[in-house]
Each structure stands twice: as structure tokens, then as C-alpha cells.
Amino acid sequence: MCKYLENSGFGPLIGSYYYPSWYATNQFMLEVIFHEKMKRYKCLTRNSLLASAVYVPYYAGLDFRRKLRRRNVAARDAAGKELVKWLKKQPQWKGMSGRDHFLVTGRISRDFRRNSDNNSGWGTNLMLLPESQNLSFLTIERNPTSHNEFAIPYPTYFHPTSAIEISQWQDKIKLTNRTVLFSFAGAQRPRRNQNGLVRTKVMNQCKSSSKTCRFLDCDVKANGCDDPISLMKLFEDSVFCLQPPGDSLTRRSVFDSILAGCIPVFFNQGSAYKQYVWHIPENNSEYSVYIPVKELRAGGDNKIEEILRGISNERVVGMRENVIKLVPKIVYTKPNQNEPGGEVLEDAFDIAVKRVIERIDGLKRRKLNGE
Structure with a gap:
């Protein structure tokens, strides 16, 4: 460490x-x-x-x-x-x-x-x-x-020094050309519990939707997520980022995806909604998509793709704008770096x-x- x-x-x-x-x-x-x-x-x-x-x-x-x-x-x-x-x-x-x-x-x-x-x-x-x-x-x-x-x-990986730097980053991700409908960065978890089963289902659906979903393997052998740039590039290319539970209900990936302007997709209310009440909006549908586990189970092998494709472009644009507005609230800036006379972060x-x-x-x- x-x-x-x-x-x-x-x-x-x-x-x-x-x-x-x-x-x-x-x-x-x-x-x-x-x-x-x-x-x-x-x-x-x-x-x-x-x-x-x-x-x-x-x-x-x-x-x-x-x-x-x-x-x-x-x-x-x-x-x-x-x-x-x-x-x-x-x-x-x-x-x-x-x-x-x-x-x-x-x-x-x-x-x-x-x-x-x-x-x-x-x-x-x-x-x-x-x-x-x-x-x-x-x-x-x-x-x-x-x-x-x-x-x-x-x-997250971003620790800006000024409000201007945050604005520049927000402007950049607003204009990013997102060529991937949805993506998932993660590794398999044991199927003995609910979290492991949900994650397996999410991974399988991403792989079966290979034309619209991109999977970044975070298995120890693959080490696909050890490179922050590869991870951020994936999220910047994606419209939606899947956030199933892992070892626990929450994931650091939630905040990496928000930083990239990627709309998070949750499968458990405890992954964000019941956690970060000081930092994220109460109206969850303004910035994220929620797919209940029972809906995931009841649907076919492409249920996630079906749901995400059904969201109107107008709503997607609105959600992304709200995600990008969250960036200042979820980053930890460099200590004591507020610009004299400038906007206080x-x-x-x-x-x-x-x-x-x-x-x-x-x-x-x-x-x-x-x-």
C-alpha cells in the first residue's frame, strides 16, 4: 500500500x-x-x-x-x-x-x-x-x-486544483462521442450469495449483447482494471455503466462512472440510493437507472439491453447532464488548492x-x- x-x-x-x-x-x-x-x-x-x-x-x-x-x-x-x-x-x-x-x-x-x-x-x-x-x-x-x-x-482518480479545472473536465465529457450503449467493468464473484448471482447475470447479459455492451475483465489474472486510463476510457465511451453489487453492495466504480459522465445502472437500492444521501440527489431517476433483481431474473438473456434501448434519447441527455453536474460533489480536490479570489470549490x-x-x-x- x-x-x-x-x-x-x-x-x-x-x-x-x-x-x-x-x-x-x-x-x-x-x-x-x-x-x-x-x-x-x-x-x-x-x-x-x-x-x-x-x-x-x-x-x-x-x-x-x-x-x-x-x-x-x-x-x-x-x-x-x-x-x-x-x-x-x-x-x-x-x-x-x-x-x-x-x-x-x-x-x-x-x-x-x-x-x-x-x-x-x-x-x-x-x-x-x-x-x-x-x-x-x-x-x-x-x-x-x-x-x-x-x-x-x-x-476517484481525479483530484482537481480549481473550479476551472472541473468545468473544463465537465465540458469535455459533455462532448464525448459515446459509441457503446452500456458497459461493465468487474470480475466474477462467488454465486453462493445474492450479490454473486446478480453479478453473474449482469456479466452474462453484457457478453451476450456483445454488439452493444463492452466488458472489461477485472479478474486478477486479466488485470484489466489495474490501468485507470483503460477504465476511464471505457466509461467515457459508454452511455450506461452497469453497477451490480460485488463483495458488498457499493462499488468505487459508481463514482468512476459518474466522473466519466456515464449514467449508472443499479440493481440494488443499497448500492447508492440508501448510502450517499449527502452527495447525490433524492430523485434517483434524474441521474440513474434502476433495474430490480426480480425484473432481471424474469427477463430474457437481453433484458438489460431491452430496458436501456427503451429509454428515449431526450431522457438519456437529461440524465447525462445531471450526472455531469454531480462531478464536483463526488471528487476530493487537492488540499488547500482553492484559487485566491477565484470560485471556492x-x-x-x-x-x-x-x-x-x-x-x-x-x-x-x-x-x-x-x-
């Missing part, structure tokens, strides 16, 4: 891909990126009594990765337990018992919700610790039943910080009112 820590967590530069703001960013680098941006955040205060919220710069995802293969759950849980033990001793904790604290995890919620001490169990128990119930967690995929988790976008980071502060303000008000 070391090479991905370069450039404030953005990873190595991808040469001069359109603009000099493209990086080979790893999808699990969010906590590093967020920390680097937070260190330069314009509203920091050294006086914790004046703070609206307290950010905890703990790299839970990298710690998880480091201890992923350890059989001993005590070793996997040690750093998280040490963290909350330390936090409880700090004077900042006492006023709200940690309810005004938040931290960012660069992996999905499931990786931190192991509810047994069985050594064969997956992940750590960080989010299930008693103290953690008071924290606000910002994560790339939330547990839909959790009261204190909030999903924010996966990092509000990126995915700014939206997340604003919303978590609003949440904590609400908790403080309820406490004052004795609720």
Missing part, C-alpha cells in the same frame, strides 16, 4: 491524462486523503471549547489491512480498543461523551463490525465498542441499520464536513433541551 500514500494519499501521478490532476488513487485511501485535507481545513481551532466538532485522525482501514490475516482477534482489535481508551481520558471527550467526535474509515462498515470473538470471524469490532456508539463514522459504505454511520464517496470533503457538523449541532441542541 505504500506507493498509494504518495501525494496526500492520492497515489502516483498518471502522467498527463487530460490534466495534471489524475492519480492512481487506491479505493481504500479515504482516511488518509481526508486527514490531509483536514490538516489544511480553513476552520480549524486550537481551542477545543470553541470547536463545533472533534475530528479523530485514526486510520482504521489501514490498521485493518495490516492485520487482515491474523487469526488472533485480540491482535486485530487492539489498536481500536487503545484508541477509545485514550479518547475517554481526554478533556474534549467529557462534555458530550464523544458525541461531538467523528472519524473516517476507508473501508466498508462490515470490516469493523465483527460481533464474536471467534478467530475465524471477519474484521475488527471497532464499530461495536461501547464508546463507538457515541462517535459519528464517515465511511465508504454504511450499515443501513446503524444510527451513527454516514456514507461518503469512494475516492465545495467538494465531497466539504459536503461531508458540513453535514457531520450539522448532525453534531443537532445532538448538542437536543442535549441542551434535555432530550
Whole structure:
């Protein structure tokens, strides 16, 4: 993972891909990126009594990765337990018992919700610790039943330096000639669960519609998705980008496709609609297509193509315009790069910080009112 820590967590530069703001960013680098941006955040205060919220710069995802293969759950849980033990001793904790604290995890919620001490169990128990119930967690995929988790976008490859750079990119993808009706970038998943079955169905339909669908194989042996440029080129050429669940309900690919101006096609409400409520519109049909699993199963081998072909050109143009409007909200810009006197960027980071502060303000008000 070391090479991905370069450039404030953005990873190595991808040469001069359109603009000099493209990086080979790893999808699990969010906590590093967020920390680097937070260190330069314009509203920091050294006086914790004046703070609206307290950010905890703990790299839970990298710690998880480091201890992923350890059989001993005590070793996997040690750093998280040490963290909350330390936090409880700090004077900042006492006023709200940690309810005004938040931290960012660069992996999905499931990786931190192991509810047994069985050594064969997956992940750590960080989010299930008693103290953690008071924290606000910002994560790339939330547990839909959790009261204190909030999903924010996966990092993409584009980290612009200015509003002008974003506008230039938006103008480019508006004019892109899209020669492929729909595409899918991904690899096979085990068929033992619902997600694996859906993905298999999607892959098979893409392959059977070879004249209208392009498939990029992300299998480890094929390594088709290791090259960001190949991936982005595919999405830029496509009108629609298929986004079936994979190892979990969400995918980084959702945000790569939005960045490319490609309309995402979802097969589960939990892949985006019930996740990124701070960053994407409530009216899902404005920017995406939803095909329920039962409709996918009931249809023939070309059901996806049939549905997508049935969407009017006028509606496609409108959806694409709305997708392109989302670009500023789903990218993480370079830290402290707003142009003096120019238009101030509000990126995915700014939206997340604003919303978590609003949440904590609400908790403080309820406490004052004795609720």
C-alpha cells in the first residue's frame, strides 16, 4: 500500500491524462486523503471549547489491512480498543461523551463490525465498542441499520486544483462521442450469495449483447482494471455503466462512472440510493437507472439491453447532464488548492464536513433541551 500514500494519499501521478490532476488513487485511501485535507481545513481551532466538532485522525482501514490475516482477534482489535481508551481520558471527550467526535474509515462498515470473538470471524469490532456508539463514522459504505454511520464517496482518480479545472473536465465529457450503449467493468464473484448471482447475470447479459455492451475483465489474472486510463476510457465511451453489487453492495466504480459522465445502472437500492444521501440527489431517476433483481431474473438473456434501448434519447441527455453536474460533489480536490479570489470549490470533503457538523449541532441542541 505504500506507493498509494504518495501525494496526500492520492497515489502516483498518471502522467498527463487530460490534466495534471489524475492519480492512481487506491479505493481504500479515504482516511488518509481526508486527514490531509483536514490538516489544511480553513476552520480549524486550537481551542477545543470553541470547536463545533472533534475530528479523530485514526486510520482504521489501514490498521485493518495490516492485520487482515491474523487469526488472533485480540491482535486485530487492539489498536481500536487503545484508541477509545485514550479518547475517554481526554478533556474534549467529557462534555458530550464523544458525541461531538467523528472519524473516517476507508473501508466498508462490515470490516469493523465483527460481533464474536471467534478467530475465524471477519474484521475488527471497532464499530461495536461501547464508546463507538457515541462517535459519528464517515465511511465508504454504511450499515443501513446503524444510527451513527454516514456514507461518503469512494475516492476517484481525479483530484482537481480549481473550479476551472472541473468545468473544463465537465465540458469535455459533455462532448464525448459515446459509441457503446452500456458497459461493465468487474470480475466474477462467488454465486453462493445474492450479490454473486446478480453479478453473474449482469456479466452474462453484457457478453451476450456483445454488439452493444463492452466488458472489461477485472479478474486478477486479466488485470484489466489495474490501468485507470483503460477504465476511464471505457466509461467515457459508454452511455450506461452497469453497477451490480460485488463483495458488498457499493462499488468505487459508481463514482468512476459518474466522473466519466456515464449514467449508472443499479440493481440494488443499497448500492447508492440508501448510502450517499449527502452527495447525490433524492430523485434517483434524474441521474440513474434502476433495474430490480426480480425484473432481471424474469427477463430474457437481453433484458438489460431491452430496458436501456427503451429509454428515449431526450431522457438519456437529461440524465447525462445531471450526472455531469454531480462531478464536483463526488471528487476530493487537492488540499488547500482553492484559487485566491477565484470560485471556492465545495467538494465531497466539504459536503461531508458540513453535514457531520450539522448532525453534531443537532445532538448538542437536543442535549441542551434535555432530550
